[in-house]
Amino acid sequence: MKKLINSAESVVTDALRGVAAAHPDLRVDPGNRIVFRASGPRPGKVGLVSGGGSGHEPLHAGFVGYGMLDAACPGEIFTSPVPDQVIEAGAAVDGGAGVLHIVKNYTGDVLNFHMAAELCAEEGMQVASVLVDDDVAVRDSLHTAGRRGTGATVFVEKIAGALAETGAPLAEVARVAREVNARSRSFGVALSACTTPVSGKPTFELSETEVELGVGIHGEPGRSRGPMREARELVRLAVDALHEDLPVSGDVLVMVNGMGGTPLIELYVTFAEVADALADRGARAVRSLVGDYVTSLDMQGFSVTVCHLTEELTRLWDAPVQTPALRWGR
């Protein structure tokens, strides 16, 4: 394993120093490991806090800024943040209109945000939580941990962030966040596993002729293993999985997401196939993102996330955003 790090222990803190040095619009609290907007809370605006394990950059710190998050709480690599971070972050960004926690559905994230929310509520803070669980590779059921939160997190953060910017109340911001999640589905395919700095070994082994279908964003192996195929066929498998869960049609927002190790030229090849596969089903990719947005360290592969748009969601998606990783309209 070769990694551009000083030590496995200091990766997250070192990266936060880099974030602070690179982005004057952000303020970093390295001790508590929180990334805020430098501009501070805006009175009357709902504060958006998200967080999760590191290793998924630009998620979440890269989405802090005007029109999106107010603060991000990065945990250790692939480990959810601790409640203290979430509590501190919420207190710092609360403009009096309450705080929305955007939580990806993993046991660790859920439990730690849950504890934080309880403690915040005890101290009189208005807190709502929205759970992102868009990954159709995992079958949902009452008796399991439920679906994982993956690519839709970017959509939820962007769209809820845009609504919050208008001064909408907490309940409304939470409502739209849940709506985005309900309308979004993701599926991932890995060509290779990833290697965490701490373990130093790939999280699973794939041969030169295999892919992992339905892979998670922590290097968890997926639903099944299959033979490597050309991009067109891998995309068909992914779009079929999305379609089976929630039939695609109409205007959709699409993200073709690299996992950290995929060359951008391959993501464009993939996007071309996704757009075709959607068109074949009568859906139109009217808005899109192509690139690395929710990564898994150095994993190679792609995920597709589709969100079924409404007029409101399209408008909020198009609204100005100014963060390190998403920027437009301003």
Next chain:
Amino acid sequence: MKKLINSAESVVTDALRGVAAAHPDLRVDPGNRIVFRASGPRPGKVGLVSGGGSGHEPLHAGFVGYGMLDAACPGEIFTSPVPDQVIEAGAAVDGGAGVLHIVKNYTGDVLNFHMAAELCAEEGMQVASVLVDDDVAVRDSLHTAGRRGTGATVFVEKIAGALAETGAPLAEVARVAREVNARSRSFGVALSACTTPVSGKPTFELSETEVELGVGIHGEPGRSRGPMREARELVRLAVDALHEDLPVSGDVLVMVNGMGGTPLIELYVTFAEVADALADRGARAVRSLVGDYVTSLDMQGFSVTVCHLTEELTRLWDAPVQTPALRWGR
């Protein structure tokens, strides 16, 4: 080799379909392999045309748009474009004020752009060329191919693009482009080689304990091989190499560039060390980019590019830009 492609032969065309589908602001001519601004030429504005081998995405197509390029000509993977592309692109973007060719200094690019420029001139088009040659890993001399053009290309395209947007004449735009190049230096370090779709094998072999110092952007092995070290020390080597060639001081624009396979969290770790190493020499990273801007397919590693700013260059860097890969101020 596993790649998200349909075939080695169709990578570039397939990716161009993806670019067309993802970016309504761009117009793609798939036959001639040219990416234009959808808005077309603006009368009186110098047209900026760049191009080069594919595999370096987002360079160059990702930099087509307001405030930057007017057209990009992607060649095959790591192979310069052919003169026809450059001629067609220039004819389409010429708003009557002439066309600037931004050419990275590789024999193939130089020869093909040179042939294109000659043919354009024969047809009465006003053409100027600027050669980007910022890579200090290659010793410059009259008897060699000279330095390679790498990261500074992004700076040249951004800053010359901003000046062209003001309606400045061709000679002025070429002058500022050359100034940016003269004030910029780059150095790259590879942790792994890259694999082209056609060859299917890594361009060189590196052991688990080695790095390639001064690597090029086509998977060319670098100046020398050295032991793998922590990020801080690799950065010192890179910044030393820059400093030896053109002492760093004052306000600088810095890019820490991934090579396609490097996790973003590692690039932030790297940026933190670069900012420190510059500060130790009395320079300040007042503007920065951290991410994948000039890639080498799936190569892992980083390159650092430093541009010594002037007031004019800072102003032009800050000017609005609206392209797939760089976007601000608008």
Next chain:
Amino acid sequence: MDIEPFRLWIEEIAGSVRAEKDMLTRLDAAIGDADHGANLERGFDAALQAVRDRAPATPGALLTLVGTTLIRKVGGASGPLYGTAFREAGRALGEAPAVSAADLAGALEAGLAGVVKLGSAAEGDKTMVDALTPAVETLARAARDRDDLTGRELAEALRAAAEAAGKGAEATIPMQARKGRASYLGPRSIGHRDPGATSAALIVSALHRAVTR
């Protein structure tokens, strides 16, 4: 039992987590995300440090401090779960400067209940609950049968509890996970030992060693 064996317990846990870190991570790599060893090392090192720095006065205060530290430092699923376990156990012990074997058993029962309430895993779901439940039941049964246990009897009960925890962890191998990350694998989680059940067994063993040291 005064506070000393509780202090030793945390020391023993920190030591065995450090020794078995790679093994725990390897188990987590197979069906999770390869961080369980690092998570627990970070957590118990910090807990040990907190106990040294803050020198809590009672067993209850010590366990509560350990739990709070785990919650604050570990993250992931195991942080809040183990953290809650220690906090609930500490709360059950109250402020008594010394506690009986029955108190200890009651505290561990409270800790387990906290884990189940927070994570809503049942036995058979392939989690730490599968190691903790038989261990806690073994100790509780021994303590329930008698007024109080002698030192030797307590040691023997804890040995049996540790053995039960180890068996419980072993028994997770053929299970299909229904909670935590491993559940994403569905049937492919079968055939792997659960990392949290394995660390739970280490924690119970550590208690046995702490009491007999």
Next chain:
Amino acid sequence: MDIEPFRLWIEEIAGSVRAEKDMLTRLDAAIGDADHGANLERGFDAALQAVRDRAPATPGALLTLVGTTLIRKVGGASGPLYGTAFREAGRALGEAPAVSAADLAGALEAGLAGVVKLGSAAEGDKTMVDALTPAVETLARAARDRDDLTGRELAEALRAAAEAAGKGAEATIPMQARKGRASYLGPRSIGHRDPGATSAALIVSALHRAVTR
């Protein structure tokens, strides 16, 4: 010589480039960017197609068409260089429907001059020039000595030229590159055979085969 051996030449080049594509790419991977085989395959396949589609009437027109096609299709360093070589050679042959061995030698000299003018590489710089120069000189010497060569003499001269090209390519191994991508390696380019010199030798060999076929 009428147009036929020239048509055959392009066919032979396309065939041997296709056969040796991987070898050329491997050489380019060692000191360049691993595309020389693909570049030339794309170029000469297109050239062959163009010759078939457009059926040029004279040797000069054929070589010019090949050169233009290479420039349009190959890209990279080798595209303009080989393209210029064929275009200059074609231009030298003018519109004659048949040409002498001396004409051929003159055309190849013109082609080589075009390469040198465009790329400004000298012998010893570790480029295609190191294979082309001895080959062109060998042929020119044979043609200069005589009024015109018989078919057998021309074949023999081209065999010698091909051999000289091969030796020239071989001789690039110990050279340090001063032009093209390989120059970036500095002393590390030593010990590798130049891909362009190697393909140049294939092209000269192909001419020998075309004339004797």
